[in-house]
Amino acid sequence: MNILVIGPSWVGDMMMSHSLYQTLKVQYPNCIIDVLASNWCKPLLDRMPEVRQSLEMPLGHGDFSLRERYKIGKSLRDQYDMAIILPNSLKSAFIPFFAKIPIRRGWKGESRYIFLNDLRHNKKDYPMMVQRYVALGYEKNSIPTAKNLLCPTPYLTVNQDDIFETKQYFASQLSSEEGRLAIGFCPGAEFGPAKRWPHYHYANLAKALIKQNFAIRLFGSKKDHTISEDIRLSLPENLRPFCTNLAGKTSLSQAVDLIADCRAIVTNDSGLMHVAAAVNCPLLALYGPTSPQYTPPLSEKAVIIRLIKGDLIKIRKGTDSAEGYHQSLIDIQPHLVIEKLSDLLK
Structure with missing residues (x-):
């Protein structure tokens, strides 16, 4: 057939x-x-x-x-x-x-x-x-x-040769990672700013992780480049070399390889969240107005943080901050994410 x-x-x-x-x-x-x-x-x-x-x-x-x-x-x-x-x-x-x-x-x-x-x-x-x-x-x-109903887990095939080739392609951008494991951030969201964890929270998380000897990779489309750059520029100048903004610079296939190479991913509810789940990368998913009951990351290595209850709230831009962030995501403090991420990395 x-x-x-x-x-x-x-x-x-x-x-x-x-x-x-x-x-x-x-x-x-x-x-x-x-x-x-x-x-x-x-x-x-x-x-x-x-x-x-x-x-x-x-x-x-x-x-x-x-x-x-x-x-x-x-x-x-x-x-x-x-x-x-x-x-x-x-x-x-x-x-x-x-x-x-x-x-x-x-x-x-x-x-x-x-x-x-x-x-x-x-x-x-x-x-x-x-x-x-x-x-x-x-x-x-x-x-x-x-x-x-048995729902097979989605997966994407990856191999080390392709990952090596992609890392070689971005060797100059990733040169500061030597001796460090990479943690990936996916700070964008097609749904709008109300679906994003605030950039300043991502920056504080990046600061803590870099001090723990990790490197940070920022993933996303061209539309996510600005929010990713806001994260990088919010870091103290001496820490910025260890945070690489790849948003809009990779093809989707290259992003798959570089996500698969990460030690873990911290992400909003986004398409790249599902990609990270599909390459079996440990991930921490941050939910606000959207509901993980309908479209959760389909992975046993996924941990979800959501501080509110209920179904989807249809809102693209919140009124809780000048940037349009939703209060439910503002309330997820970096120390909580660091705690959950530490458990995940174990």
């Missing part, structure tokens, strides 16, 4: 989708899995052995472009037996429909009844996103309940 998966748009969601691909290989042992997704996802999909290939989705997240979707669908005809649509949007169901794929499976969402012929209605029975993905790997009449 040839299966086309319409992949999600975000790094964290793409990482959680790996649990589905592993499930499909169990449910349909001889299946071939291709994933249609944005080109930036290719470095992740290339490290998932269950995926044969990633097909580039040329349209952006909010781009409707019905005509272009028809062309893409037409080009995929007679290649697949089943499509699994992970996004909930109406437009995400167009391409498998135009490709005339016989089985088109997905959750109910945005009035797409005529486009999906294997429609699932009980999404709320599966409270975690990874459970919702994995449930789509089963035939409709044989889906386990959430309590009994």
